Amino acid sequence: MSYLPTYLPGGLPIPVPENDGLDKPYWDATRRGELVVQRCKKCGTFQWGPEWICHKCLSFDVDWHKVSGKGRIYSWERPWHPVHPALKEHGPYIVVLVELPDAGNVRMLGNLLGDPKQDVRIGADVQAVFEPHDDAKPPFTLVQWKLA
Numbered sequence: 001m002s003y004l005p006t007y008l009p010g011g012l013p014i015p016v017p018e019n020d021g022l023d024k025p026y027w028d029a030t031r032r033g034e035l036v037v038q039r040c041k042k043c044g045t046f047q048w049g050p051e052w053i054c055h056k057c058l059s060f061d062v063d064w065h066k067v068s069g070k071g072r073i074y075s076w077e078r079p080w081h082p083v084h085p086a087l088k089e090h091g092p093y094i095v096v097l098v099e100l101p102d103a104g105n106v107r108m109l110g111n112l113l114g115d116p117k118q119d120v121r122i123g124a125d126v127q128a129v130f131e132p133h134d135d136a137k138p139p140f141t142l143v144q145w146k147l148a
Helices: 024-031
Strands: 035-040 062-067 070-077 094-100 106-112 125-133 140-147
Touching: 024 035, 024 062, 024 140, 070 106
Parallel strands: 106 140
Antiparallel strands: 035 062, 070 094, 070 125, 094 106, 125 140
């Protein structure tokens, strides 16, 4: 488990579990420095984003499974223009779509840490790192990515 100082500036909306509680186990796990992905207990299929029903067999018996946080870059982009007022002076930055081999190759979005003008290679190995925001109300932890 790797923790890091804040990468993004303050003032962004605080991510919290949806009102229905579906993604609460994910946010709880990030607070512990763990990455979890939904997995069907009936057919074993991993899925992301969270749903009440398995995407493959339509079972309602889905649970959360801890994964290593090791992945590879499937796609990426380098935003130069702010997508939120808090990011006005915080560009460019790199957003990656990460494929998780030990979770059925589901894909998650996140920021790639490091030089925002670095060369990014499709297929590069990355590792999840956890960015705690303990002073937020409520506290939360973001998953970011670094080159492995």
